Amino acid sequence: MEDNYSLYEIAVCELIRRLSNKDDCKRYHEVLGYQHRLNHYIIKCRTHGEPKEFETQFNEIISQLNRVSLLELNVSFNDICNNVSREKQDDVVKQIPFIIVAMTQSEAAKLFENYNESEKLKLLIDSISKGRKTTHFIRQLIERYAETRNKWKPFEKDSRTISDIINDLLPKLIKILFPIREEEANIDLIPDYYESAFFSSNLEERSEIRDYFIQRDCIFIVDTISLFNPEIRDRFLQSQLAATKPIIGILPISKDSMAACEIIEESIKDKFEWVYERYQRKLEYNCSLEAYSLPSFNRWLYKILPDIVKRIPQAAPENINKMKENLKYNSKGFQKVVLSMGGAK
Incomplete structure (x- = not known):
């Protein structure tokens, strides 16, 4: 992804990657497909300023994964945000x-x-x-x-x-x-x-x-x-x-x-x-x-x-x-x- 993406956007994509099971090749490539779709929605929302559409599409993608509860999803998301924040900071x-x-x-x-x-x-x-x-x-x-x-x-x-x-x-x-x-x-x-x-x-x-x-x-x-x-x-x-x-x-x-x-x-x-x-x-x-x-x-x-x-x-x-x-x-x-x-x- 481009360097100028927001922390939130990076964290979303990272979340999808982590929710995939890399041992299951079919599952992994399926998730990569979701990530590409998500990138498209991010760009679209930036262009047209439609955060609600972005939120809707994001929820739709996550629901298709259907592997975690909403509570687990929130916990994972917050954890990833914190990790990405640390990774993005310079020493x-x-x-x-x-x-x-x-x-x-x-x-x-x-x-x-x-x-x-x-x-x-x-x-x-x-x-x-x-x-x-x-x-x-x-x-x-x-x-x-x-x-x-x-x-x-x-x-x-x-x-x-x-x-x-x-x-x-x-x-x-x-x-x-x-x-x-x-x-x-x-x-x-x-x-x-x-x-x-x-x-x-x-x-x-x-x-x-x-x-x-x-x-x-x-x-x-x-x-x-x-x-x-x-x-x-x-x-x-x-x-x-x-x-x-x-x-x-x-x-x-x-x-x-x-x-x-x-x-x-x-x-x-x-x-x-x-x-x-x-x-x-x-x-x-x-x-x-x-x-x-x-x-x-x-x-x-x-x-x-x-x-x-x-x-x-x-x-x-x-x-x-x-x-x-x-x-x-x-x-x-x-x-x-x-x-x-x-x-x-």
């Missing part, structure tokens, strides 16, 4: 922008090598090392950072990087928000990281990324220990984006380290008053500074992502293959679903 890819505010391993090594020079940092290291040999503890801490910021390992008892955690979370989030069968899915949610531009040494590049996200969604995931690094802290402050964007501060330490938590909170309060205002006084749901564990991080992300996903436009087709290639996902890396938003565009 939708949405990029979820993340900015990971964390040190690289070389930045972490430099910071912790001179931790005695900062009173607050020394207090922090002493409080979270808890009697462990400080040099050994610092070495373990440095190993949780990597060459790129999104390869930072935020949780002490989880060996995954933050990008691995996000990649694992998105499919689970999708299944919770849009619980349909995987084989019917056609939405990809792909994390997109902007740390390179955000922390660039080039002022113009940093200004461009700030201007780009002023009117767009992005999610800040912050290593609170990295905020003790003056350069990281200053770049974060200068952007001022976290004054309005979703932000979560991860404390990569045990919640039992109350003294360390107080030091971190006091430091944020002093240096990032606008973030603390959102968190402590305005109680904004999309601003949290107390992700001590993976479950608390998961809950926050599940809470803030649905609205963001709905607002983010579909990725440009020419960028989709490039994104997938860069991310080097395996076949399980892309979990697809249909967003029930009246048809994602």
Whole structure:
């Protein structure tokens, strides 16, 4: 049939095809004949604008099949409409922008090598090392950072990087928000990281990324220990984006380290008053500074992502293959679903 046929017309023909018994050649060809007749009636009704005639002829054809009850017919028809709707939709890819505010391993090594020079940092290291040999503890801490910021390992008892955690979370989030069968899915949610531009040494590049996200969604995931690094802290402050964007501060330490938590909170309060205002006084749901564990991080992300996903436009087709290639996902890396938003565009 022609591509410009309506969904209803396609579904009608598909219904007739499905009601046939392909094992019975005579029956199958008989139904194909009905389909050709139906095509003729569709064209006629389009030309003369006679929907009632179309309906009458359609009912006549269906009655000749005489294999299903009216109730079964309606159920089958609705099912086919839904299936055709999914088949006719193009795959939708949405990029979820993340900015990971964390040190690289070389930045972490430099910071912790001179931790005695900062009173607050020394207090922090002493409080979270808890009697462990400080040099050994610092070495373990440095190993949780990597060459790129999104390869930072935020949780002490989880060996995954933050990008691995996000990649694992998105499919689970999708299944919770849009619980349909995987084989019917056609939405990809792909994390997109902007740390390179955000922390660039080039002022113009940093200004461009700030201007780009002023009117767009992005999610800040912050290593609170990295905020003790003056350069990281200053770049974060200068952007001022976290004054309005979703932000979560991860404390990569045990919640039992109350003294360390107080030091971190006091430091944020002093240096990032606008973030603390959102968190402590305005109680904004999309601003949290107390992700001590993976479950608390998961809950926050599940809470803030649905609205963001709905607002983010579909990725440009020419960028989709490039994104997938860069991310080097395996076949399980892309979990697809249909967003029930009246048809994602």
